[in-house]
Amino acid sequence: MFLEIRDVTKVFRTAENKEPIIAVKGLNMNVNKGEFLCIIGPVGCGKSTVLNMIAGFERPTKGKILLEGLEVRGPGTDRIMVFQESTLFPWMTVLQNVEFGLRLKGLTEEATRKAKKYLSIMGLENFCHLRPHELSGGMKRKVELARALALEPKILLMDEPLSYIDAISKQMLMDEILKMWKRSKITVIYVTHDIDEALLLADRIIIFTSRPARVRTEITLHSPKPRDISDDILHLKKSLMKELIENQPSR
Numbered sequence: 001m002f003l004e005i006r007d008v009t010k011v012f013r014t015a016e017n018k019e020p021i022i023a024v025k026g027l028n029m030n031v032n033k034g035e036f037l038c039i040i041g042p043v044g045c046g047k048s049t050v051l052n053m054i055a056g057f058e059r060p061t062k063g064k065i066l067l068e069g070l071e072v073r074g075p076g077t078d079r080i081m082v083f084q085e086s087t088l089f090p091w092m093t094v095l096q097n098v099e100f101g102l103r104l105k106g107l108t109e110e111a112t113r114k115a116k117k118y119l120s121i122m123g124l125e126n127f128c129h130l131r132p133h134e135l136s137g138g139m140k141r142k143v144e145l146a147r148a149l150a151l152e153p154k155i156l157l158m159d160e161p162l163s164y165i166d167a168i169s170k171q172m173l174m175d176e177i178l179k180m181w182k183r184s185k186i187t188v189i190y191v192t193h194d195i196d197e198a199l200l201l202a203d204r205i206i207i208f209t210s211r212p213a214r215v216r217t218e219i220t221l222h223s224p225k226p227r228d229i230s231d232d233i234l235h236l237k238k239s240l241m242k243e244l245i246e247n248q249p250s251r
Contacts, residue, residue, distance in 0.1 A: 001066075002187065003031035003054070003155065008063035009212075010049055023049045025212035027063070031155075036181055036188045038202035040195065040240070042248050046213030047191045051157050054189065055081045067154065077105055080153040084160045086140050088132040088147075094119065095128035098147045105151065118146040121183070122176065138169035142176060149180065158190040162197065174200060178225055195240050200227050207243050217243055 010024040023046040031037050039047050052058040053065055056075040065072040067079070080101075088097050098115035107114065119125050122142040132140055141161060148156055162170045178201065181188055192198055198205050199221070207217040219236065227233060 001030050002033035002035075002068060004064075004066040005029045005050070005054075006064045006066065008050075008053065008060045008065060010046070010053060010058065011061040022212040024053075024060075025214060027214055029206060029215055031187060031189060034185045034187055036190065036201055036203045038190045038192060038198035038205045039208060040192055040198050040205060040244070041208030041213065041216075042210045042244065043193065045208045045211045047208060048159050050208075050213060051081065051159050051189065051191055054155070055079050055157055057081075077101070077151050078154040079157060080148040080151055080155070081157040081159065082141075082144050082148055082161045084163055086132065086144065088140060088143060090132050092131070093128060094124060094130050094132075094135070094143050097132070097143060098150055101147060101151050114150050115146070118150040119143070121149070121180070122146045136169070137165050138173055141165065141173055145177070145180060149184065149186070153186070155187045155189060158188065160192055161190075162192075162194070170197075175226065177201065182225075195237055195244075198240075199233050199236060201225070205240070207240065207247070210247055216247060 005027055008024055008027045009022070012021040012023060014020055027050065039050070041047050049058065053060055054072065056072050056079065089100065092100065095112070095115055098119055099111040102111040102114055116125065116128065119128060122145060124139065124142055124146065127135070127139065135143065162173055165173060174197065190201060202221055204221065205219045206215055208214065209216045219240070
């Protein structure tokens with residue numbers, strides 16, 4: 001198995017005399033190599049916490065995360081995260097932002113060539129000299145994707161990357177993400193609250209329970225991509241929406 005999450009629990013300690021927060025409890029799930037997996041679930045259920053543990057930013061309180069049989073014990077360039085909000089360095093140009101991780105990795109001579117290659121793949125080869133404040137929201141996302149892909153990770157982790165993008169740019173970026181995935185055959189774990197995104201992008205969808213996160217439902221999609229919102233997809237959408245409504249935490 002490519003990625004295994006084995007009986008993982010994550011507990012966050014809080015201020016004195018307050019109950020600890022159990023974000024994830026007894027989570028078991030597997031991810032196949034080259035798979036596009038989408039995770040959806042109620043707000044605050046622990047989706048981002050699971051991504052952070054796969055990335056190595058957080059350690060499980062209990063259980064293990066294994067990548068190709070080796071336990072994840074910290075961050076690494078084999079797992080790259082694209083966050084919900086922009087993390088581009090505002091003082092750097094587009095090209096310098098994409099080069100940054102490559103130079104940290106020690107690829108000083110190759111950095112510019114590889115950065116330009118992935119910017120070209122994203123259709124940004126003519127914007128290398130610009131700075132982030134000169135870009136649209138959709139273009140910033142594409143720069144971040146180019147920066148992540150340039151490191152050629154085994155897993156691309158995406159935490160609601162299209163949340164703040166307008167509808168037209170979102171559709172265009174979804175198309176770009178699918179092209180990138182098909183071209184690179186990279187494994188993608190994609191957290192979203194948008195059911196349409198999940199249905200159009202995923203090979204498989206996992207729905208988490210309300211906190212603490214566990215797997216509630218798993219759906220495999222067999223129809224080829226790119227997809228349209230067909231009758232079958234609409235039927236699945238209604239089913240997923242029902243799952244999420246039933247799974248909302250009680251107040």
